Amino acid sequence: MENxxxxxxxxxxxxxxxxxxxxxxxxxxxxxxxALSQSDLENQFKQYDRVTLYRTLNSFLASGIIHKxxxxxxxxxxxxxxxxxxxxxxxxxxxxFKCNHCGQIQCLDDKLVPExxxxxxxxxxxxxxxxxxxxAQCT
Amino acid sequence: MENxxxxxxxxxxxxxxxxxxxxxxxxxxxxxxxALSQSDLENQFKQYDRVTLYRTLNSFLASGIIHKxxxxxxxxxxxxxxxxxxxxxxxxxxxxFKCNHCGQIQCLDDKLVPExxxxxxxxxxxxxxxxxxxxAQCT
DNA sequence: TTAAATATGCAATAAAGTTGCATTTATGTA
DNA sequence: TACATAAATGCAACTTTATTGCATATTTAA
Numbered sequence: 001m002e003n004x005x006x007x008x009x010x011x012x013x014x015x016x017x018x019x020x021x022x023x024x025x026x027x028x029x030x031x032x033x034x035a036l037s038q039s040d041l042e043n044q045f046k047q048y049d050r051v052t053l054y055r056t057l058n059s060f061l062a063s064g065i066i067h068k069x070x071x072x073x074x075x076x077x078x079x080x081x082x083x084x085x086x087x088x089x090x091x092x093x094x095x096x097f098k099c100n101h102c103g104q105i106q107c108l109d110d111k112l113v114p115e116x117x118x119x120x121x122x123x124x125x126x127x128x129x130x131x132x133x134x135x136a137q138c139t
Numbered sequence: 140m141e142n143x144x145x146x147x148x149x150x151x152x153x154x155x156x157x158x159x160x161x162x163x164x165x166x167x168x169x170x171x172x173x174a175l176s177q178s179d180l181e182n183q184f185k186q187y188d189r190v191t192l193y194r195t196l197n198s199f200l201a202s203g204i205i206h207k208x209x210x211x212x213x214x215x216x217x218x219x220x221x222x223x224x225x226x227x228x229x230x231x232x233x234x235x236f237k238c239n240h241c242g243q244i245q246c247l248d249d250k251l252v253p254e255x256x257x258x259x260x261x262x263x264x265x266x267x268x269x270x271x272x273x274x275a276q277c278t
Numbered sequence: 279t280t281a282a283a284t285a286t287g288c289a290a291t292a293a294a295g296t297t298g299c300a301t302t303t304a305t306g307t308a
Numbered sequence: 309t310a311c312a313t314a315a316a317t318g319c320a321a322c323t324t325t326a327t328t329g330c331a332t333a334t335t336t337a338a
Contacts, residue, residue, distance in 0.1 A: 017335055019285065035235070035244035038325075049287050054326075059285095069235050069244055070209035070267050096174070096208050097257060100264060105174035105208055114253035116268060118236060121275030125239060128209050129255060130267040136260030156304055156315065177294080188318050193295075198316090 014063035021048050025056050026065070035069050070130050095129045101138035153202035160187050164195050165204065174208050209269050233267055238274035245274065 060066045093113040199205045234247040
């Protein structure tokens, strides 16, 4: 089974043991265009405990097979909108800086979000940029 | 009390009633550089129920006083890393497109994240870009 | 084949989001 | 100023997701 061997190779090259669960989850990722959440996996693989899927994602994440995508759900953080002071200057575009040392998130309101291009047929409504690094206070 | 009047003006201009809780939360936002989470508010304002703070944030959000900042916590979605197939091509920078119609999140791997500048003293370690809009399938 | 290391399933707990309802408060009008 | 109405708050309850411990099962290397 060539396909399975390929999955095995990927897992091994990331120092992960080859298990049925991991192979199935990895194949599912590779056959999908869109990003997946844990609940997507829970719906797809009812034969596995959700803790197993949780740990599968964690192991894939730690080994770099997948990456986490920032989102607006969950433990949200909020920043004051620029238009709070000037209501007519509506801005949907922000650059947020998250310091990996102190953990603080700041809105870089004075920095413009650079132009971005998307594939044909895609329509942009808002752009968010999250920059990770070390802030001036922690340097 | 000039400061309180200013808070009242902001709330009124956003069609929100002026309450002690809202004034205190708004002032807290305005005196802080960093973004705040609900638990930050819960720690700061123990006199208010967490549901009240939750709804305060919701009302601020709906009226545009604050905006939500994407993050890596909570209900996470995951995408296959590009280096899963070519391990030596490490990429920390991604553009993710979230369709506001079908809800799917896609990694636009072939699109480069544009250059971004940050203030003096800040060090960039990774850049993430989240573009919201309508995808080609939903147009 | 076997021992050691790791993965899985189950139970339990924690944290955050969300809703319903009774009570309190803010606001416009008489 | 007092009142009626609409909205905000507090409390209880429930849902979803994240997380950990431990016993059992599976993988891997010798």
